[in-house]
């Protein structure tokens with residue numbers, strides 16, 4: 567990721583959250599954010615039979631998460647409704663992050679019988695990072711960490727996966743920040759005793 571992107575992503579996330587009236591400590595309203603961006607969210611079982619999705623899931627679990635398409639001038643995000651809520655919200659936030667960042671909709675390339683979605687590794691990393699900021703912005707994490715919330719509790723309250731909550735607690739640096747503040751406080755009280 568290019569230098570400065572992480573801090574920029576926090577600012578971008580805060581901006582886009584506040585634009586839809588989502589306070590720092592509110593769970594992200596993905597539907598509302600999609601609407602504000604002019605994007606339709608469509609569960610894949612609106613387009614294909616649910617059985618087909620279940621078959622695919624059996625053959626290769628987790629193979630399909632979500633994808634963004636241009637349909638008649640509108641942007642459409644199709645997602646897999648079989649995934650857990652936390653995973654679905656991560657997938658959707660990832661797709662919205664691509665759109666916010668102005669990434670090009672991925673092109674489908676045919677190689678013989680195979681259809682491949684091409685993606686740019688750098689853009690995927692950026693979308694992942696911004697998605698995390700949208701779902702769990704740093705100020706929220708800082709408050710949660712101060713209140714000693716576990717990753718599990720954060721995930722439950724903010725409807726993310728536990729994996730995402732744990733990742734963000736670490737990656738955002740709030741655990742280190744809280745740890746340092748605590749150590750400083752202990753030193754202080756140790757000195758004065």
Ligand SMILES: [Zn+2]
Pocket residue numbers: 660664685689690693
């Ligand atoms: Zn992506």
